[in-house]
Amino acid sequence: MSAQALRTATGPRILAFGHYQPERVVTNEELAARVDTSDEWIRSRVGIARRHIAAPQESVTDMAVHAGAKALAASGLPSDEIDLVVVATCTQETQIPVAAPGVAHRLGIEAPGAYDINAGCAGFSYALTGAADALRAGSARNALVIGSDKMSAWVDPSDRSTCVIFADAAGAAVLAGRGSRDGSLGRGSRDGSLGRGSPDGWIGPVAWGSSGGNADKITVRDRHSFFAQDGQAVYRWATSLAPVALEACRRAGLAPSELAAFVPHQANLRIIRSLARQLGAPQALVADDIVESGNTSAASIPLALSRMTEQGRLHSGDPVLLLGFGHGLTCAAQVITAP
Structure with a gap:
């Protein structure tokens, strides 16, 4: 589509x-x-x-x-x-x-x-x-x-x-599953394009991938072991994922300059800032929930979204780029609009 x-x-x-x-x-x-x-x-x-x-x-x-x-x-x-x-x-x-x-x-x-x-x-x-x-x-x-x-x-x-x-x-x-509860699309813009005022809660197509050759960089060796990672290798891989984020924007028909916010996995503030610089969206609010919440793995993106919404930092219809990345190594990005 x-x-x-x-x-x-x-x-x-x-x-x-x-x-x-x-x-x-x-x-x-x-x-x-x-x-x-x-x-x-x-x-x-x-x-x-x-x-x-x-x-x-x-x-x-x-x-x-x-x-x-x-x-x-x-x-x-x-x-x-x-x-x-x-x-x-x-x-x-x-x-x-x-x-x-x-x-x-x-x-x-x-x-x-x-x-x-x-x-x-x-x-x-x-x-x-x-x-x-x-x-x-x-x-x-x-x-x-x-x-x-x-x-x-x-x-x-x-x-x-x-x-x-x-x-x-x-x-x-x-x-x-069927748009807003009244059957409408929300506050879509007049020309049908994404941007502020787009349909509330829209979910764009995903851009995703993996790097199985690096699966051993994040491990729990067996059921009696703790989590371990090669921090430098993971850092290098994570900071190389800007093309995946940009591809999600392309698939959503949205330029990075139109983003209201960027919410990557809250892994490390240096990774977040590096990705934000590469994205080329200086106007976008960049999630920094890691400062107060740490790295909460699969919870980090929805946690940041929920907290940003409660704090009034996100508004209905705001286009937001999500980027998750984790063990496997796996990654996935998509553009949504805030509900």
Whole structure:
């Protein structure tokens, strides 16, 4: 389907976002008291000031339920109208059972299609694409998409290269399959082009890919091991992904100069700034949620979107470029418009 057709189609829309962060906040100073690091070292290398860490008994499912409930409430869509639930996560304690059916049950969503997806920190972008395509094809009417990760359970607390970076959270989006609930397309611009005032919650086509030859750069060696990464190799790969982001803009029929915001995976502030410079969109607001939230893996993009919306930094119809990237190595980008 052409970009022009996508702009005018009554396809899936994002109705609302929601997020959840655990109560406990861990500062750089607290980490410096137990590992060889400092506030200056952490800020200069990854840009993080504080992060939220889940309680021992708090699970991926618990956080997903909180974020999903918030997104559902904001959407105004009753739970019995959701018939697809997708949870993006890489930090379940066990592979069986998956999180999505239990999340759905606890939210009062009865017997939906439900599955988990593991694309690491790119998980939400992959899940959003899969759910939107299911709605477009008529396989479901409305969907709840959640990114939820408890990275603290998989990070060695004595390893300063990882324990200062990762945190816990969940972020969610509610998708409707037939445009806005009144059947209209939202506040589309007069010429049908994307830009400020475009249809609220529009989901553009994905540009995605992988680098399987570098899969060993991010690993959990076995079920008794912690998360490990080759930080320099991952940094080089992540900062090379601007062409993927630009391709997503091209497929959406949008120039980078028309973007209102850029929300990449919140991996590292230096990576975010490098990608933003390469994008060539100086007018775009660049998400910097990592400063307050750390790297929350699959939760980072919807968490940032939800927080930016709550803070009034995003407005309905704003065109926003998303870029997820994570283990595998996997990446995915798409343009959406804010609900």
